Structure formats: structure tokens, C-alpha cells
Amino acid sequence: MSLTREEVKKVSLLARLLLSEDELDAMTAQLGQVLDYVQQLEELNTDGVEPMAHAIDLANVLADDGLEPSLDREAALANAPKRDAECYRVPAVLGE
Amino acid sequence: MSRVEKAPYQIIIGLETHVQLKTQTKLFSRSSTAFGAPPNTQTSPVDIGLPGSLPVMNRRAYELALRTAVALNCTIPRYTKWDRKQYFYPDLPKGYQISQYDLPMSCEGWLEISDSKDAFAPKRVRIIRAHLEEDAGKSMHDEAAGKADSRIDLNRAGTPLLEIVTYPDLSSPQEAKAYLEELKLLLLYLEVSDCNMEEGSLRVDANINLHIDTPDGEVATPIVEVKNMNSFRSVERALSYEAQRQYEVWQETGQTKGQVPKQTRGWDDQAQVTRGQRHKEESSDYRYFPDPDLCPVTTTPEQIEEVQRQLGELPAATRARLVSQFGITPYDADVIVNQGRGVLTYFEELAQASGDGKQASNWVQQDVLRTLKETACAIDAFPVSALRLAELLQAVRNNEVDNARARTIFAEMLGSRLSAREAMKKLGIEKVDASDLENLCRELLAKNPHVVTDVKNGKEKAIGSLIGQARQKNPNVNPNDVRRMCLELIAKE
Numbered sequence: 001m002s003l004t005r006e007e008v009k010k011v012s013l014l015a016r017l018l019l020s021e022d023e024l025d026a027m028t029a030q031l032g033q034v035l036d037y038v039q040q041l042e043e044l045n046t047d048g049v050e051p052m053a054h055a056i057d058l059a060n061v062l063a064d065d066g067l068e069p070s071l072d073r074e075a076a077l078a079n080a081p082k083r084d085a086e087c088y089r090v091p092a093v094l095g096e
Numbered sequence: 097m098s099r100v101e102k103a104p105y106q107i108i109i110g111l112e113t114h115v116q117l118k119t120q121t122k123l124f125s126r127s128s129t130a131f132g133a134p135p136n137t138q139t140s141p142v143d144i145g146l147p148g149s150l151p152v153m154n155r156r157a158y159e160l161a162l163r164t165a166v167a168l169n170c171t172i173p174r175y176t177k178w179d180r181k182q183y184f185y186p187d188l189p190k191g192y193q194i195s196q197y198d199l200p201m202s203c204e205g206w207l208e209i210s211d212s213k214d215a216f217a218p219k220r221v222r223i224i225r226a227h228l229e230e231d232a233g234k235s236m237h238d239e240a241a242g243k244a245d246s247r248i249d250l251n252r253a254g255t256p257l258l259e260i261v262t263y264p265d266l267s268s269p270q271e272a273k274a275y276l277e278e279l280k281l282l283l284l285y286l287e288v289s290d291c292n293m294e295e296g297s298l299r300v301d302a303n304i305n306l307h308i309d310t311p312d313g314e315v316a317t318p319i320v321e322v323k324n325m326n327s328f329r330s331v332e333r334a335l336s337y338e339a340q341r342q343y344e345v346w347q348e349t350g351q352t353k354g355q356v357p358k359q360t361r362g363w364d365d366q367a368q369v370t371r372g373q374r375h376k377e378e379s380s381d382y383r384y385f386p387d388p389d390l391c392p393v394t395t396t397p398e399q400i401e402e403v404q405r406q407l408g409e410l411p412a413a414t415r416a417r418l419v420s421q422f423g424i425t426p427y428d429a430d431v432i433v434n435q436g437r438g439v440l441t442y443f444e445e446l447a448q449a450s451g452d453g454k455q456a457s458n459w460v461q462q463d464v465l466r467t468l469k470e471t472a473c474a475i476d477a478f479p480v481s482a483l484r485l486a487e488l489l490q491a492v493r494n495n496e497v498d499n500a501r502a503r504t505i506f507a508e509m510l511g512s513r514l515s516a517r518e519a520m521k522k523l524g525i526e527k528v529d530a531s532d533l534e535n536l537c538r539e540l541l542a543k544n545p546h547v548v549t550d551v552k553n554g555k556e557k558a559i560g561s562l563i564g565q566a567r568q569k570n571p572n573v574n575p576n577d578v579r580r581m582c583l584e585l586i587a588k589e
Contacts, residue, residue, distance in 0.1 A: 014182070014381055014383065016184055053177040053199070053386040053392055054177070054386065054388065054391060054392060055388070056391070058391050059175075059391050059392045059393060059394045060391065060392075060393055060394060061152060061153065061390075061391040062152070062153045062154070062155035062158065062393070063126065063152040063153065063154060063155060064155055064156070065119050065120050065121050065126075065154050065155065065156035065157070066120070066121065066126060067120050067121055067126060067127075067128055068121070068126035068127065068140075070127045070128065070137055070138045070139055070140065071127070071139045071140055071141065071144070073134075073136050073137050073139075076136050076139045076144055076250070077136060082245065084247070086134065086135040086136060086247070086249075087135050087136060087236075087247035087248055087249055088136070088186075088247070088248040088250070089245040089246070089247055089248070090186040090235075090245060090246050090248055091245060091246070092237060092244065092245060092246050093185075093186060093235045093237060093246040
């Protein structure tokens with residue numbers, strides 16, 4: 001099940017990755033190989049096997065609704081490329 | 097809008113409501129969800145998407161979501177999981193929202209709506225699903241700085257939301273508003289959300305289109321999603337506007353569903369119009385997949401039964417009970433129940449203690465609710481308790497005071513926080529004893545022989561002219577007692 005160049009282009013757009021023509025070719029081949037590898041799973045007979053959403057057979061991991069201290073604001077903003085005293089700053093969000 | 101003139105189309109509306117659940121902490125972290133804190137002071141590594149941080153589901157959020165879903169008559173699957181919905185937006189630090197895709201925690205429910213004045217026929221609005229997801233942060237555009245940066249506050253990021261999606265079962269803006277009011281009431285009774293629209297804890301989006309009869313058969317206009325509606329009233333207005341707009345566009349262009357992509361429009365409350373917004377990405381573009389950081393949650397039939405048992409009485413059942421238990425009209429029951437649990441409890445205590453549901457209902461609706469509104473007071477802080485008011489209502493029923501005097505006493509009770517008896521004493525209001533009443537009436541009749549003559553000639557109404565005089569002499573006399581006594585005395589002559 002190989003991937004088409006168009007599909008890779010669409011996925012790169014959704015991931016906001018700007019790929020050159022050469023990179024598109026390379027990615028189409030490489031991603032296709034990954035998918036082909038995973039596709040081996042289809043050789044298994046899974047009749048009667050319940051689908052699972054998680055690799056670990058574990059459910060109901062829940063925490064109590066107990067308040068814990070917030071991250072210090074300075075720490076929260078520390079790695080922001082751009083910030084002011086209170087907020088992260090990003091290029092203007094327009095529309096809406 | 098005139099109901100006589102039949103619109104040349106049918107309106108089809110479905111609603112998506114996001115409800116903030118009443119938890120102390122976020123859906124996947126233990127930082128606070130309190131509203132109004134300074135920006136970026138309620139975050140955790142999970143909320144702001146720091147590498148290596150791992151989400152853990154908030155038990156309380158799941159319980160509140162489950163309670164709501166059960167009250168909405170939803171089917172609760174045995175197994176539910178969470179998925180990543182990927183898109184890029186500056187208020188979404190992880191690059192994906194944790195939501196639910198193909199296995200939501202609940203589906204296929206309904207909520208019944210009706211109108212106590214019969215503006216539309218009662219109907220069950222079917223619910224497609226209710227699922228539990230996290231909220232995004234908030235982006236603010238600094239108007240003063242012109243086209244400068246946007247500022248991002250992540251306090252709200254990760255707050256638990258229940259998204260409740262209806263089938264397109266609503267056929268008018270009025271029905272849409274009624275559904276929202278009933279939903280909000282239910283959520284308040286369930287105590288799962290404070291439903292404060294100004295603080296964003298209840299948000300509504302609507303999908304709307306028209307089915308138009310044409311000589312060539314029925315056609316459907318393109319579906320439009322309307323956003324940005326900040327009150328139930330603006331939902332009603334936005335949908336009325338949008339229906340008419342779609343009809344006009346169809347007349348002009350003939351465009352039908354499928355010929356143009358689904359459009360998103362925002363309601364402009366100032367201009368009272370909807371305006372086009374960016375095109376919506378196709379849902380497959382969100383590339384949902386199961387979030388490997390979270391475990392699924394399972395629910396047993398026993399757990400669901402337990403939730404069901406603990407729901408208590410819900411608004412629809414309460415309305416019916418008030419009608420049968422206290423003999424009030426469905427309209428009155430509706431007004432009382434819609435005021436919320438506090439007023440309902442007050443009414444029930446009052447009706448039980450005073451022994452007259454109808455009278456209690458009148459007093460609650462007229463005097464209590466009006467005072468609450470005028471003084472911007474909550475029922476919990478109302479200065480006259482139900483039991484104290486019951487004492488006053490009994491005095492009215494025992495004919496000790498009439499309604500007008502009772503209102504004076506009520507005003508005194510409000511101001512001085514006295515009991516009904518104490519207030520009456522302070523105001524000098526007491527029941528006039530029978531011999532005083534008789535003496536007063538004899539005196540009045542003696543002074544007004546023409547009234548006696550009129551009554552004897554069959555004009556009982558003539559007594560009316562004595563009431564004012566009687567009250568001047570003794571403000572405590574009950575007009576009905578004066579009338580009765582005078583008639584008795586004349587008859588005896």
C-alpha cells in the first residue's frame with residue numbers, strides 16, 4: 001500500500017511542514033516504506049480478537065480532583081520565543 | 097414574527113453545546129479551573145504541553161459527565177477512550193486537543209422540550225452524543241497595539257468540557273432557545289456546571305439550513321455553522337436572521353446543499369447579522385487517533401444504575417409533581433421550577449407550611465420573585481423564610497388580614513426581619529374583634545341611611561361606599577367583614 005506524492009503533500013500541509021520537491025520524493029518513499037512495514041500486521045488472522053485502543057491492557061486510571069500548585073508563571077513562560085510579563089506572544093491571530 | 101403568515105420553508109437546526117464541568121482542577125492535570133485569575137497563573141506542564149508530561153484523567157470530571165449523560169437518557173457504552181484531534185492554533189499548545197472520536201462516553205439520548213404557553217408542541221430532541229474533552233486556552237488581540245502580536249493565556253487550557261450534540265431535530269429558533277433553557281436548567285439541577293455564559297462555561301454553536309418546497313420537489317440549502325452567540329436570546333435572533341438570509345441567498349443563487357462547502361458564520365450582536373468566517377477543515381483532516389498517553393475508561397451497568405438512583409428528581413418530573421401535589425397550573429409549575437432548586441425548595445416549604453399551594457404559588461411568583469429581582473438578592477439570602485411567610489399567608493386565609501394589608505406586613509418583614517406576628521404588632525395590625533366590628537358598622541349605617549335604603553331596594557353594591565369610611569376609622573378592618581356585617585345588620589332591621 002504505497003503512498004502517493006499527493007497524499008504526502010496533503011499531510012505535510014496539515015503538519016505545516018514546507019517540503020521541497022526533492023524532500024517530497026524522499027518522504028513519499030520513506031513514509032511508504034514505514035507503512036509497508038506496518039502492513040505486515042495484516043497477514044495475521046484477527047478474527048474473534050477484540051479491537052484494542054491501547055497497547056497496555058489497563059483501564060480506569062483516574063486521579064482525584066485535588067488542587068495542586070500551579071506552575072510558576074515565570075517557569076511557564078520561560079521557554080517562549082516571545083513573551084511579555086503575563087502572556088505568551090504570537091503573531092497576530094486574525095479573523096473571528 | 098407573525099405566526100399567521102406561513103414561511104415558505106422549514107428550518108432545520110442542530111445544536112452543539114460545550115458545558116464546563118464543575119471541577120476544581122483540569123481534565124488531565126491538577127491545576128485550578130477557577131475563572132478570572134491573572135493570565136498564565138493556573139497551568140501545569142501538562143496544560144502547556146511541555147515534553148515528557150503525562151495526562152491523568154480527572155475522576156470527578158468523568159463522574160459529572162456520566163451523571164449528565166445518564167440524565168440526558170443516553171446510552172453509556174461499556175468502554176470509552178480519548179483521541180487526539182490535531183490542528184494548529186496558538187491557544188492549543190500541544191498541537192492537538194484531547195477529545196473523543198469514534199467511542200464517545202455516551203450516545204443516543206434525548207431531552208424533552210415544551211412550552212407552557214403552547215407556542216410549539218412538546219417534542220423530544222434527540223441527542224447524538226455527549227463526550228468529554230479539554231478546552232483550549234484564550235487568545236487576546238491587543239486592539240490598542242494595532243496589528244501587533246496576539247497574547248495567549250493558557251489558564252483555561254485543559255478545563256473539562258462536555259460537548260453535547262443534538263440531531264437536527266429543532267425546527268425553529270424558539271425551539272432552539274427552549275432546548276437551551278431546558279438543558280441549562282437540567283445542568284443546574286444536576287449541579288454539574290454553573291452554566292455561566294459570560295464566563296464561557298456554557299457555549300453554543302448551531303448548524304442550520306432550510307428545506308424549501310419548490311415545484312420540482314423539496315430542496316435543501318447549504319448547512320451553515322453559526323458561532324459567537326453569547327446568550328440564548330442571541331441564539332434565537334442569530335438563527336432567525338440566518339434562516340431568512342439563507343432563503344434570500346437561495347432565491348438569488350439557487351445554490352443547494354452539496355454545491356458549496358459547509359460555511360462557518362459568526363453572529364455580530366451589535367449589527368444583528370451573521371458574517372462569514374474561515375472555511376472549516378474537513379473532519380478527516382484532524383487526523384484523529386487514540387491518545388496513547390491515556391487509558392480507556394470502562395463503566396459497568398451497576399455503576400450506571402447507581403448514577404441513575406442518585407440523580408434525584410429532574411425538572412420535568414418536578415413540574416408534573418407540583419401540579420398534582422399542590423394543585424397549581426402547569427404554567428405556574430413551570431415558572432417555579434425554572435427558577436432553580438432554591439426557589440423550588442422555598443415554594444415547597446411555603447406551600448406545605450401554609451397549606452395552600454395556589455396561594456403560595458401566587459406569593460412566590462408575585463412578591464418573592466419580584467423582591468428578589470428588585471433587590472438583586474439570591475433566594476438563599478432572602479430575609480423572609482418560607483416558614484415566616486407561611487405564617488403570614490395563614491393570617492390571610494384566616495381572614496385576619498386582607499391581601500393589601502398582608503403586603504404591608506410583608507414589606508415590614510423584609511425590612512425589619514421580624515416574624516409576621518411581630519410585624520403585625522409593630523404596625524398595629526390586629527384582627528378586629530366581632531363586637532368592635534359590629535359597633536363600627538352600626539355607627540356607619542346610622543350615619544348613612546341612604547345606603548340602608550339602597551340595599552333594601554336590592555342595590556347591595558351601595559355598601560361599597562362604606563368601606564373607605566370604615567377603614568378610615570379603623571385601618572385593621574377587613575373590607576369583606578365590613579360588607580358582610582353591614583348586610584347582616586340591614587337584614588335584621
